Amino acid sequence: MDFFGLSIESIYLITLIVVGSITVLFILFGNGLIxxxxxxxxxxxxxxxxxxxxxxxxxxxxxxxxxxxxMLILLFSLLIALILVTILNVFILIPLSKAEESLVYSSNSLKGRVGKVITPIPLDGFGEVVLTDKSGTIAKSAVSFNQEEISEGVNVLVIDVQKGVLHVTPYEQSTHYKL
Structure with a gap:
């Protein structure tokens, strides 16, 4: 059987080489793409x-x-591809995507956390705050929530996160408890 002057075997082979190469490139460089x-x-x-x-x-x-x-080969190939890709998706891609999500943080997860100022936060400018947790250390840009200067070494509470910038206020942790 011929299409566009090429045998069906040639079409399968050309498609395999081109799309296989694109697949390898996507797997290697996919994180750099949109x-x-x-x-x-x-x-x-x-x-x-x-x-x-x-x-x-x-x-x-x-x-x-x-x-x-x-025609029968076309149907068999479609069925084989559907079965193998379903297995790939269910047993490899979905578990990997869930594992990756558990290792990252979201902006909402930073709200309410206590950090330490490592670069002083000026009245109307940006500083830097480090947040330490069991999962690691995160350094983020920060501004004062109350438009006040916050010096280096002060503990701060994250009130909000907007466009990747922490909005913080000074925080003093009480060590005395009333019963």
């Missing part, structure tokens, strides 16, 4: 590229080594 994978579900580029790669590889192998008709 993160389209946040769209989730079926629109994840890793899933789409893997599906096309597996489809073209199985189609090429079936065309080369079996006497089955091209």
């Amino acid at each position: 993160d389209v994978s946040d769209a989730g579900g079926v629109l994840n580029p890793t899933i789409i590229l893997s599906f096309i790669t597996i489809f073209s590889a199985s189609g090429y192998l079936f065309e080369m080594f079996t006497p089955i008709s091209s």
